Amino acid sequence: MRYSALKVLTQGLTGNKGWTPAWREPEPKPAYDIVVVGGGGHGLATAYYLAREFGLHNVAVVEKGWLGSGNVGRNTTIVRSNYLLEGNQPFYELSMKLWEGLEQELNYNAMVSQRGILNLCHSDPQRDAFVRRGNSMRLSGADAIILDEAGIREKCPYLDFDNARFPIRGAIWQPRGGTVRHDAVAWGYARGADMGGVDIIQNCEVTGFRIENGVCKGVETSKGSIGAGKVAVCVAGSSSRVMARAGMRLPIESHVLQAFVTEGLKPVIPGVITFGAGHFYVSQSDKGGLVFGGDIDGYNTYAQRGNLPVVEDVCEGGMAIMPMIGRARLLRMWGGVMDMSMDGSPFIDRTPVDGLYFNGGWCYGGFKATPASGYCYAHLLATGRPHETAQHFRLDRFARGAPIDEKGQGAQPNLH
Numbered sequence: 001m002r003y004s005a006l007k008v009l010t011q012g013l014t015g016n017k018g019w020t021p022a023w024r025e026p027e028p029k030p031a032y033d034i035v036v037v038g039g040g041g042h043g044l045a046t047a048y049y050l051a052r053e054f055g056l057h058n059v060a061v062v063e064k065g066w067l068g069s070g071n072v073g074r075n076t077t078i079v080r081s082n083y084l085l086e087g088n089q090p091f092y093e094l095s096m097k098l099w100e101g102l103e104q105e106l107n108y109n110a111m112v113s114q115r116g117i118l119n120l121c122h123s124d125p126q127r128d129a130f131v132r133r134g135n136s137m138r139l140s141g142a143d144a145i146i147l148d149e150a151g152i153r154e155k156c157p158y159l160d161f162d163n164a165r166f167p168i169r170g171a172i173w174q175p176r177g178g179t180v181r182h183d184a185v186a187w188g189y190a191r192g193a194d195m196g197g198v199d200i201i202q203n204c205e206v207t208g209f210r211i212e213n214g215v216c217k218g219v220e221t222s223k224g225s226i227g228a229g230k231v232a233v234c235v236a237g238s239s240s241r242v243m244a245r246a247g248m249r250l251p252i253e254s255h256v257l258q259a260f261v262t263e264g265l266k267p268v269i270p271g272v273i274t275f276g277a278g279h280f281y282v283s284q285s286d287k288g289g290l291v292f293g294g295d296i297d298g299y300n301t302y303a304q305r306g307n308l309p310v311v312e313d314v315c316e317g318g319m320a321i322m323p324m325i326g327r328a329r330l331l332r333m334w335g336g337v338m339d340m341s342m343d344g345s346p347f348i349d350r351t352p353v354d355g356l357y358f359n360g361g362w363c364y365g366g367f368k369a370t371p372a373s374g375y376c377y378a379h380l381l382a383t384g385r386p387h388e389t390a391q392h393f394r395l396d397r398f399a400r401g402a403p404i405d406e407k408g409q410g411a412q413p414n415l416h
């Protein structure tokens, strides 16, 4: 069914009885050409591009819960392409370009809202670093504008410019950054993949891999064994647990990250604002709630629930740049399990087991990467070659001494 304004109108006038389910609920077939493990944003996008761009339709997505139950439905919805390093920037810019055409392509309202992202800086050296980042972005075709204090005051006069510890000295502004409604992305890709013939199998947990003589021949699941020409894992926060079932140890740790939403307020935040001297980022949803987050909790866990010390830390970050946020009442908060890599950058790669592929290590930033990650993973699966923008996201990069340390902070997940 194609969605359109006319369809909404005619359905509204006829009792909304003609809508059909957005995707089927098939039982698994005995075998597929490709089985994608994990029905989060990345798994669904991969399946969609396999069908649409590479003509591969005998594909299944196997999801242990329901679509949107993982990080794709738990994040703070920020999209941007304001990276510095050559290994990252072209990839995230590809993702931004794919976001820009996504709703028309999927015929699905994902509420892509390019309201801009403002990264504040609080010292002269930090401003120099932001100018360098902005130049790197522009060299890869992205948009970046350096704002001085007056430029920021025009957009957000209520910020605490003269805070004694963290005075606001300037900002880098990416007008094409913004937010996208997170779970609509999962639903839109699911619908698109289903229309391309992909079987989406929910409530089906992968419990093991069928590996014979070093070749992966399929997966064991809670709904039985499924054969596969190729198995593509993308289970985000569960990466280390799932890949351990194939005998692999990854350079990834799982940590919880929390998100927060306040009561609805009148429009106050133009786009996304980030604090440059700590970890705090905030935007405003269409319903008016301030949506914000900060640091990971800092201990290893697979729990989707965080602890109070980080709540305090995040709120302190908010108060440091925007004291009026202290008047807003917090309505709800939740956690998601982050697949934190040791350099803060992801992996899209084949593994030492033939036919077994891995996508993960997305840390805080995998939502914005969803379209490019799906596209590049599908490219690798279909052609056997990494996509040019994802060629640095290799599993052996630490052994080769080639990490992609975007922040230059060293090999600790809590620093990225």
Ligand SMILES: Cc1cc2nc3c(=O)[nH]c(=O)nc-3n(C[C@H](O)[C@H](O)[C@H](O)COP(=O)(O)OP(=O)(O)OC[C@H]3O[C@@H](n4cnc5c(N)ncnc54)[C@H](O)[C@@H]3O)c2cc1C
Pocket (backbone or CB within 6 Å): 037, 038, 039, 040, 041, 042, 043, 062, 063, 064, 065, 066, 068, 069, 070, 071, 072, 073, 074, 075, 076, 077, 078, 079, 204, 205, 206, 207, 234, 235, 236, 237, 238, 242, 257, 258, 259, 293, 334, 335, 336, 337, 338, 362, 363, 364, 365, 366, 367, 368, 369
């Ligand atoms: C609080 C929070 C805020 C965030 N904010 C942002 C942000 O603003 N911007 C941004 O870019 N990124 C953000 N992120 C990160 C982003 O959400 C993730 O990096 C990204 O969603 C991960 O990819 P995914 O969507 O495929 O993951 P998920 O949705 O977690 O998908 C993985 C799926 O694998 C399934 N699975 C696990 N084990 C198995 C198994 N054995 N068998 C079958 N299926 C299995 C899970 O059930 C899950 O549905 C945030 C994350 C959190 C938690």
